[in-house]
Amino acid sequence: MPYVPHSDDDVRRALAAIGVDDVEALFADVPEALRDPPIELSAPLDETALLKRVDELAARDRTTGPDFLGGGLRAHFIPSVTPHLAFQSEFVTAYTPYQPEVSQGILQATFEYQTMMCELTGLPASNASMYDGASAVAEAALLAVRQTKRETVLVSRGVHPETIEVLQTYLWPLGIALEVIELEDLTTPVPDVSSEVACVIAQNPSFVGTLEPMRSLADAAHGAGALFVAAVDPLSLAVLASPGEVGADIAVGDGQTLGNPVGFGGPSFGFMVVTEPLLRQLPGRLVGQTTDVDGKRAFVLTLQAREQHIRRSKAKSNICSNHQLTALMATINMAALGPQGLREMAEGSVRRAHQLADALRAAGGDVRTGARFFNEFVLCIDREPATLRRALSERGIRAGVSVPEAFGLGFAVTLATTERTSDDDIAALVSALGDLGVLASARQEVTA
């Protein structure tokens, strides 16, 4: 049987040592009525048959061709060295580093991760990572509620729609109100913040690609005694003003763009970095530096009094794990690329998006952006986004993330680029959209 080493003789020997006659005796505590339930599973496959089945299935997935999908996840360049190093079996098959003497590999890599996230975000204290960007935003809101003891959260419409859904899920059982700031010209207006507000949450670049007035939003939050939560794309921070620079108290986001594949949405990892006064409110694991009895520098999980396994029902969160391996991918990837490589990727993404927007406008496309946009923008269209996605997919192009109705744009999609986007990719998309009549119809409406 796969992965179970016991021979018949091993089983006999073990049963004799235990002092029972057969393996069924080991399950005597299970009430008879519960034993041997009807479970329906297909017949087992050997490795060859399994991989053949996987090949058949994978052939039904499009993973090549021009790709303009974003919406928080993008297929950026990942050098070969990154997964090669991260997927060493010591990193893959280790548990949480509770025995630090034999876990310095993961502990030190996490300390390096925390340092890199502090450098990117301009804030001083990072946890060891979380589930994903959306749940990290929700945890940030809960942190703000704990810290300020206030019970309303203000979130910009420009925050990823799925993130807003997750916020609702996390806040309703605690009776925390969630209010949405609607966009004006695809940009978050500076809101009136009342004294009940625990935090203001804005995303930069926003779901529709806009560079938000982060400093003004931070000032508005602080003016009312609220915290400011910046949900950011970490790759963009190679060029954009950091959350620390704009006055954010908490930086959160999804780390996929730092070196993980899009992976049909997961696993990537969420990150959370905070100002010094919020350190002891941080949910999740933290790695700290210390020394061993010989005076050597060493690393250990620390400040665990915040966590569920110590505090149980009084913990800051029920979170029990981090996304260690995917955060390690990001750590190694950041070291592989360095500040220069990351900047080139961010700049390339920005330039390609502006080239694409220009090309679409020139072809009559109804492109919408805020005053400034990063590497993603809105194209208003004349049909259901899913219909357009299907038509483009049939032409070998993956593009067109739906913009929900709540944005008030009618039928609209976002288009995203990376440094991997080529001139040919852009030409192919513009040509396909033209053939499909998406650009022509927009032009007619404009002229009409």
Next chain:
Amino acid sequence: MNASHNAPVGVDAADRFRDASFPLIFERAAPGRRAARPPVVDGAPMEELLGEEHLRAQPPGLPEVAELDLVRHYTQLAHRQFSIDGNVYPLGSCTMKYNPKVHEEVAKRFQDVHPYQDEASAQGVLTVLAELQDDLASITGMDTVSLQPAAGAHGELAGILMIRAYHEAKGEGEQRRVVICPDGAHGTNPATASMAGYDVVEVPTGPDGEVDLDAFRAALGPNVAAVMLTNPNTLGLFETRILAIAEAAHAVGAQLYYDGANLNAIVGRARPGDMGFDVVHLNLHKTFTTPHGGGGPGTGPVGVKAHLAPYLPAPLLVRRDDGSVGAEGQRPTAIGRLRSHYGNVGNLVRAWAYIRTLGLEGLRRVSTMAVLNANYLRVSMREAGYQIAFDRVNMHEFVARPPDGLKTLDLAKMLLDYGVHPMTVYFPLVVREAMMVEPTETESIETLDAYAAVLGQVLRDAQRDPSLAHDAPRNTPVRRLDEVGAARRPILRYQVPKA
């Protein structure tokens, strides 16, 4: 196993001859070096495209290293890390079983599909997820499964929120304020109940190691929303009165929640659904052997009986009339999203591959041999001089403790010098000096014999010479750490020298 010639896992050869600390990647860096080069796109400067006010003043202080230095650094760090692939890792309640390598190949085949691409162009991965959803429902005896939660604790949150939504829909939301957990429960159970807005009541463990039924009945009432249990429990004992527990809970209108952390004991042989549980979460990184990855990503699918299905978090996968698989939108009654997209798909496809490889007979063999190994090691540890907290036939794990006068922590550190990993220590809280041992089914009898021999050796060493216990470990990359100092003066980042 002899410490003098059996090098502990994690010792870098160079490190043995160096008193200095192992460098950080930042300390291997020099300006101008780099490993990887992305494609460069020429064009307008960022000031022009983005506006000066949006740009950062200084580049982030990330390390600049050459590729071989990068490779050496993270290879040497890997060598400073214990792993299952290196040696036995019998952490109780963690199910540190072997992670099959073919799963890594399977995961790579699906890693470049984007969750927002046209559904028709993602039928391969969607089919895998739909099949897994069905398989997990059958394995647990539940009606419907959501694959979305990112970890066991995340699945717990989904489960308890569904129970809350169910009570609220019945107009009993105000009345039911309490979640009952046994005192031996995983810490996530009470923490989850708090996050869901509930008060927690703990019920004691009885003298036989199972939930004290009288105390449990006394705690039940019309104010109880849910009862959270794991079965077998954290002492590795099957709750033999589970059907009575379920009946009593349901009689007062409470919902029964199954913490799937210990499913490895019964997978294929018994189902939480048949025991009367209304909600179950699974830890795919335990029973279904997705890699622990040094602490995550885990994956915590959640399954429910039909009466809770209206509250399941979307996206749920459905088979459409044309035979294709699609994602169903959020039901209006649902608790809402717990995270973005479908879940930790990279792990979900690994778990699918595991179930496809084993089939039902293979899964039954898993639980059978997991229980056999745990009982064999219990007997061996007793013979080696340890006390067994509840010395009866156990399931996939058991709890031991050292003879009086010896500290579990010291013995755990002594084990490290023999290149093996300690068990879970000081949990569950209901046993003092607890050593919670779960060998899993993938360890051979010879490995268990060797582990028991080392356990006997460290016990004798500690009794003979207390300084051996106090000074352990001696042969690890670093030795005992100043954990109090780490918490008193937290240093959570390296101060990168600024140019």
